[in-house]
Amino acid sequence: MNLSKRIALTSSIILVFYFFTVMVFLWSTKVSREIVNELQSVIRSQYLVYDISQQLKELNTRLKVLEAVASAQDKKELDENEQGDLLKSIVSIGDDLNILRVTAGSELSSQISGIELTDELLKQWTALINHAEETGQPVQIYSLAAFGYEFDNTETELTRNGFALRGLSSELNTEIEEAETQINRVSLLVFCVSALIALLLIYFLIRYTTKSLAQLRLGTREWSKGNLAHRIWVGGKGDLAQLAESFNAMAEELDATMEQAHEERQRANEANQAKSGFLANMSHELRTPMNAIIGYSEMLLEDIEDGEELDPEDVQADLGKIHSAGKHLLGLINEVLDLAKVESGKMGVYNESADLKKLVTDVTTTVQPMVINYENTLDTIFEFDDSEIFTDVTKFRQVLMNLLSNAAKFTRKGKITVKARRFIEEETDFVAISVADTGIGMTPEQLDKVFDEFTQADDSTTREFGGTGLGLAICKKFAELMNGRIDVESTPGEGTCFTFVVPAIAENTEDDDAQEEATGDNNVVQIEGLAKVLVIDDDETSRQLSKRILSKRGYSVITADGGAAGIELACEQTPDIIVLDILMPGMDGWQVLEKLREIPETADIPIIMQSMLSERELGLSLGADDYLTKPVDKSDLPNAVRKLLPELKLDEGVLIIEQGTTLLDLLNQAQGEEPFETSQTADLEDAEKWMADRRFGIILVGKHSEMDAVSKFMGNVRRSEDYGDIPMILLNSIELESMDADQLLSFIRIHQDPEEDQNQD
Amino acid sequence: MTRILIVEDNEMNRDMLSRRLKRKGFEVEVAVDGQQGVDMATASMPDIVLMDMSLPIKDGWAATKELRRNEATASLKIIALTAHAMDGDRQKAMKAGCDDYDTKPIDLKRLLGKIEAFL
Numbered sequence: 001m002n003l004s005k006r007i008a009l010t011s012s013i014i015l016v017f018y019f020f021t022v023m024v025f026l027w028s029t030k031v032s033r034e035i036v037n038e039l040q041s042v043i044r045s046q047y048l049v050y051d052i053s054q055q056l057k058e059l060n061t062r063l064k065v066l067e068a069v070a071s072a073q074d075k076k077e078l079d080e081n082e083q084g085d086l087l088k089s090i091v092s093i094g095d096d097l098n099i100l101r102v103t104a105g106s107e108l109s110s111q112i113s114g115i116e117l118t119d120e121l122l123k124q125w126t127a128l129i130n131h132a133e134e135t136g137q138p139v140q141i142y143s144l145a146a147f148g149y150e151f152d153n154t155e156t157e158l159t160r161n162g163f164a165l166r167g168l169s170s171e172l173n174t175e176i177e178e179a180e181t182q183i184n185r186v187s188l189l190v191f192c193v194s195a196l197i198a199l200l201l202i203y204f205l206i207r208y209t210t211k212s213l214a215q216l217r218l219g220t221r222e223w224s225k226g227n228l229a230h231r232i233w234v235g236g237k238g239d240l241a242q243l244a245e246s247f248n249a250m251a252e253e254l255d256a257t258m259e260q261a262h263e264e265r266q267r268a269n270e271a272n273q274a275k276s277g278f279l280a281n282m283s284h285e286l287r288t289p290m291n292a293i294i295g296y297s298e299m300l301l302e303d304i305e306d307g308e309e310l311d312p313e314d315v316q317a318d319l320g321k322i323h324s325a326g327k328h329l330l331g332l333i334n335e336v337l338d339l340a341k342v343e344s345g346k347m348g349v350y351n352e353s354a355d356l357k358k359l360v361t362d363v364t365t366t367v368q369p370m371v372i373n374y375e376n377t378l379d380t381i382f383e384f385d386d387s388e389i390f391t392d393v394t395k396f397r398q399v400l401m402n403l404l405s406n407a408a409k410f411t412r413k414g415k416i417t418v419k420a421r422r423f424i425e426e427e428t429d430f431v432a433i434s435v436a437d438t439g440i441g442m443t444p445e446q447l448d449k450v451f452d453e454f455t456q457a458d459d460s461t462t463r464e465f466g467g468t469g470l471g472l473a474i475c476k477k478f479a480e481l482m483n484g485r486i487d488v489e490s491t492p493g494e495g496t497c498f499t500f501v502v503p504a505i506a507e508n509t510e511d512d513d514a515q516e517e518a519t520g521d522n523n524v525v526q527i528e529g530l531a532k533v534l535v536i537d538d539d540e541t542s543r544q545l546s547k548r549i550l551s552k553r554g555y556s557v558i559t560a561d562g563g564a565a566g567i568e569l570a571c572e573q574t575p576d577i578i579v580l581d582i583l584m585p586g587m588d589g590w591q592v593l594e595k596l597r598e599i600p601e602t603a604d605i606p607i608i609m610q611s612m613l614s615e616r617e618l619g620l621s622l623g624a625d626d627y628l629t630k631p632v633d634k635s636d637l638p639n640a641v642r643k644l645l646p647e648l649k650l651d652e653g654v655l656i657i658e659q660g661t662t663l664l665d666l667l668n669q670a671q672g673e674e675p676f677e678t679s680q681t682a683d684l685e686d687a688e689k690w691m692a693d694r695r696f697g698i699i700l701v702g703k704h705s706e707m708d709a710v711s712k713f714m715g716n717v718r719r720s721e722d723y724g725d726i727p728m729i730l731l732n733s734i735e736l737e738s739m740d741a742d743q744l745l746s747f748i749r750i751h752q753d754p755e756e757d758q759n760q761d
Numbered sequence: 762m763t764r765i766l767i768v769e770d771n772e773m774n775r776d777m778l779s780r781r782l783k784r785k786g787f788e789v790e791v792a793v794d795g796q797q798g799v800d801m802a803t804a805s806m807p808d809i810v811l812m813d814m815s816l817p818i819k820d821g822w823a824a825t826k827e828l829r830r831n832e833a834t835a836s837l838k839i840i841a842l843t844a845h846a847m848d849g850d851r852q853k854a855m856k857a858g859c860d861d862y863d864t865k866p867i868d869l870k871r872l873l874g875k876i877e878a879f880l
Contacts, residue, residue, distance in 0.1 A: 280847045284815065287844035288771060291865035295777035298869065302784075321773050 003209065003239045010201040017194030024190050028183035035179055039172040041103050046165040048100040049112060053158040055093045056118065059086070060151050063144050070141045077138035087129050094122050111164065114157030121147065121154050212240035219247055228255035278453055285332055285469075289325035296322045335470040339453065342477040349392045349481055350631030351506040353539055356431060357387045360420050363400045370408040376416055376437075378408075383421035389431055390505045390541075393612060394631060395478040399486070402471045403435040403498045410496070411439030422504055429504040430484075436497035442490040450488060451476040475500070482506060531645055531750050532573065535559045536566030536592060537581035537610075542630070546579055546610075546637060553638045554743045563587030567595050570602045576750055577641050578602075580624070582611035590622065597623045606644035608637070642742070645749040650676040650697055657687050657710070658702030662736045663744075667700075670741035684713045691723055698748065699728040702736065727751075763880060764788045766807040768798030768824065769842075770816050774865070778811070781869060787876075795819030799827050803834055809876055814843040814854065822857040829858035838879040842867070 066082060069075070078086070097118060101109050109115060124147065132139040212234045219232035228251055234244035296318045303310055341347040364380055371378045407416045417436045422429060442450065453473045472486075479486045484502030533555045537543040540561070547557045558573060560566035563584055570578060578596065582589030589609060596602045609619045610628040619627040626640045656663050659682040667678055676697070681687055682704065690696075699717065704710045714730070717723050729751045739747070765787045769775040779789045790805060792798040795816040802810055810828070814821035821841065828834040841854035846864040854862045861875050 276847075280845065280850075283846055284844040287846060287865045288774070291844065291867055292771070292773040292777055294866040295774070295781065295869075299777065299781055321777075325773060 006205050006208065006238070010198070010205055013201055014194065014198045017190070017197060021187070021190050021194060024183070024187050028179075028187065031179050031183065032176060035172055035176045039169055039176065041105060041108060042165055042169045042172060045100055045104040045108060045112060046162065046169065048096060048103060049114075049158055049161045049165065052093055052096050052100065052118060053155055055089065055096065056121075056151065056155060056158070059089050059093070060148075060155075062086075062089075063147075067141055067144065076141055078132075078141060078144075079138065083129055083132065083139055087126070090122050090125050090129070093118070094126075097122070108168075111168070112161050113164075114154055114161060117150075117154040117157050121150050124150075208238075209240070212238075212244065216240070216244060216247060219244070219251070223251055223254070228258060281453065281469075282336065286329065289329040289332070292325040293322050293329070296325075332470070335474055338474050339470060339477065342474070342481060347477075347481060348631075348633075349506070350394070351390055351392050352542055352630070353388060353390050354393045354396075355387050356384065356389045356420060356422075356504075357382055359389075359393065359396060360400065360418065360433065363397060363404060364418060366401065367404045367408055370405055371416060374408060374411060375413045376408060376411050377414075378416045378418065381417065381419040383419065384431075386422065386504075391431075391502060392482055392506065392631070395482060396502065399475045399478050399500055400433060400435075402475050403433075403486075403500060406471065406498075407435050407437035407439065407496070411437040414438035414495070430501050431504045432499055432501045434497055434499040436495060438495040441492040441494050441496055443492050447488060447490055451486070531576040531641065531746055532556045532558065533577045533579060533641060534566065534570055534573065534575035535579045536563065536584075536589075537579075538562055538584040539581070542581065549634060549637050550579075550641065553641075554739070554746070555638075555641065563589070563592040563595075566592055567599070567602070570596060570605065571599060574601060575605060577644055578605055578607045579637065579641075580607055580609050582609060582613055582615070582619075593619075593622055593624060608640045608644065610637070642746060645746055650748075652695060652697030653677040653679065655687060655690065655696040655699045656680040656702065657684070657699070657704065657713075658682060659704050660702075663700055663702040663731065666736065666739065666741050666744045670745050684709055687713070691717075695723075696726055699726055700748070701728065701730045762786070762788045763809065763876075764790065764805070764807040765809045765811060765876070766790045766792060766798065766802055766805070767811045768792045768795065768802075768816065768821065769811070769813045770794055771813075774813075778867065785873065793817075795821060795824035798824050799834075802828055802837060803831065806834070806837070808838065809879060810837055810839045811842045811872075812839050812859065814841060814845055814850075822853065825854075825857045825859055840872075840875055840879075842872070 063086075066078065097115065100112070100115065104112060128143060129139060215232050215234050219230060222230035230251070231248050232244040234241040300315065300318055303315075338347070360380065360382070364378060368378065404416070404418065415438050418433065419436070420431065420433045422431055424430070451472050453470055476486050479500060479502060482502045483506065484500065487499045487501070488496065490496040533550050535543055535546045535550070535557060537546065537559070538561055543559050543561065547559055550557045558569060558575065560569045564587055566578075566580070569575075580589050580592055580596075584592075587595075589611065593607060593609065596605070596607060606625040607623070608626040608628060609624040610630055610632055611619075612630045614629050616627040616629070625644050628636055628640060654667060654676055656667070656678060658664070658680065661680065664678060664680045667676075679690055679696070681690070701710060701714065714728060717726070717728060729748060731747075736744075763786075765782055767775060767779055767782070767789060769778065769791065770793055775791050775793070779791055782789050790801060790807060792801045796819045798810070798812065798816070798821075799819065801807075812821045812825055816824065819827075821843065825839055825841070828837055828839065839859045841857075841859040841862040842865065843850065843854065843862075844865040845853075851862045860879065863872050863875055
């Protein structure tokens with residue numbers, strides 16, 4: 001029960017008892033008043049009976065006197081005065097008698113004897129006197145004497161009442177005393193009971209409250225001491241129990257929060273320690289090869305300084321060591337950078353279609369020399385039908401390469417088995433590549449740490465097998481990045497099996513396509529006349545990606561899905577730039593490149609080659625203008641395209657003819673490392689004057705209301721011997737507002753060559 | 762002739778350092794792990810031990826402690842020579858019982874200075 005209910009109940013019970021007390025008081029007052037009233041009427045009746053009997057006695061005496069006087073005087077009748085006096089006395093007694101009747105009430109009256117007798121006597125007397133008055137005959141005195149006997153009777157009766165009434169009054173007195181005692185008892189009882197119950201109720205109320213408050217106090221004290229596991233117990237379902245419950249809930253939450261904070265702090269500490277540990281390891285790992293590099297190079301320097309005759313073979317051996325230590329260092333740095341990139345979330349995933357069989361075969365072929373070197377054999381088993389996968393090929397290859405070279409490194413005269421299969425798990429198509437070896441294996445303790453950074457199964461392994469201890473850490477991170485995993489099983493002395501599992505068809509991540517999709521197509525600002533780019537790529541995804549990236553920058557993009565189609569399109573449309581993939585079925589990129597360079601129409605078109613193959617040198621030597629290795633970054637392709645657009649000739653100054661400052665503003669935004677001068681006017685005469693004064697590198701014509709005059713002016717300039725060679729670009733029909741500075745520059749670069757411009761017209 | 766024992770597991774570093782010290786006129790012995798280091802030091806009692814710390818089988822700290830515990834080798838001059846160059850690494854080496862501490866990559870002049878100081 002809650003506190004307010006308890007208080008309300010207690011108060012109402014006390015009120016009920018108070019009410020009882022009041023009732024008892026009223027009842028007792030009523031009872032005593034009734035008895036007192038009765039007593040009063042008894043006393044008054046007593047007095048009246050006495051009075052009546054006295055009056056009767058007096059009347060009788062008077063009658064007797066009258067009789068005596070009458071007999072002495074021999075008078076036989078009452079005179080009128082005497083008659084009136086008698087009647088008055090009789091009436092007075094009758095009145096008293098009536099008062100007595102009223103006072104005593106019917107009940108008491110019946111107990112008082114003699115009333116009827118008196119009444120009768122008075123009636124007789126009255127009748128006698130009245131008769132006398134009516135008849136006019138005076139009352140005979142003897143007739144009065146006849147009443148003597150009856151009077152005596154009456155008086156006796158009345159006198160007897162005195163005793164009876166006295167007895168009655170004393171009886172009533174006793175009754176009053178008894179009633180009082182009774183009332184006192186009842187009142188006392190009621191008071192005691194109510195007081196007891198009130199006290200009990202108040203006691204329980206106070207006890208409950210105090211106990212609950214004590215529990216709350218205890219609880220808060222425990223909590224403030226840090227014992228958050230403490231729980232307050234308050235029985236029932238009352239307010240305080242609820243309060244306790246909320247306190248408990250608060251404590252629980254506080255406990256959870258504290259726990260969480262504690263865990264977070266611990267995690268932060270661990271992360272910090274891991275970071276320090278990583279840094280220490282890094283320092284150690286970098287210093288070790290550095291020691292060899294510096295040491296050997298100092299030795300060689302000393303040799304040269306000492307002018308000693310150097311044995312080329314010795315020098316070569318030492319330089320080899322410097323070289324190998326340097327390579328090791330570079331590998332380490334690259335791996336650390338990879339790790340850092342993954343950890344900072346900057347490592348993107350670039351998915352593309354690939355042939356699983358081919359991919360695995362490529363890697364096994366690459367590691368074959370290493371396998372043979374340690375006298376191992378390598379078996380490859382393919383257990384799948386569909387060889388097409390969509391994944392981040394570079395990372396896939398790197399992981400596989402790492403697992404395979406580990407297997408080769410840690411196995412001597414053994415067998416390495418690579419098994420590739422596909423399976424469906426929770427509706428996702430997975431590729432699993434397991435690399436099993438019969439090498440040295442690992443203990444459970446070593447297995448636990450196998451994916452940690454800078455850990456190798458044993459320090460001695462580094463000495464014997466080389467490596468940085470980062471490879472598997474990176475593999476694991478890559479696998480996770482690709483929504484996959486790497487599992488490992490091993491038995492010391494028997495061999496190890498790593499299994500690399502990734503989705504066969506990767507979902508495009510926000511990193512690459514999704515984001516492009518969201519912002520790309522909708523916001524494409526196609527600017528008529530901005531460079532036209534031809535993308536030749538057999539892979540749909542890759543082709544569309546290139547198209548989207550370039551379209552987004554405002555270039556018009558045409559695409560071809562194969563070499564032959566690409567060449568045809570290039571001849572037809574003479575694009576400004578060609579982006580060319582190398583690995584294509586039928587005619588590959590190299591052949592297309594060769595062909596394009598042979599055809600006169602396309603011989604001068606800049607070509608950007610992009611491929612997974614790192615053949616930059618070869619590409620450039622065969623006539624490509626730029627070479628990008630896939631996966632290309634979002635900005636790589638547009639940057640490469642921009643670099644290959646004709647060079648800007650702004651350094652001699654730009655003359656801008658426009659109303660408003662749209663062009664001027666855009667150009668000012670484009671001011672880069674090599675600033676150029678801009679002169680802007682809407683007045684054609686001014687323009688002519690300026691041109692006479694100095695030479696401009698380029699003339700840009702923007703929005704102008706008097707286009708006829710502008711056209712005439714442009715015609716004059718074109719024909720002029722002095723300025724006819726200055727590139728002049730009319731931009732008034734271009735949506736300048738939707739262009740950014742980069743796009744304007746690209747546009748200028750495309751159109752600044754008057755000849756090309758004419759070609760396009 | 763001053764005899765120096767190099768305890769170093771990295772082949773290149775071992776080769777480089779031993780050659781450079783030999784050129785400076787020291788007699789050089791090499792051990793490739795901590796246990797071999799302890800054994801050789803006990804057997805040949807070199808004037809100076811250059812002790813790498815990250816060693817297989819028995820690391821440099823443990824090897825140094827063992828040499829210090831053994832009465833015969835307790836007074837050997839041991840210089841920690843390690844790529845562990847973070848805060849506290851010096852203390853750690855000194856606590857293990859090394860007489861001095863130097864970091865890799867080796868500054869030969871500095872290292873020679875430290876060696877000279879013990880001779």
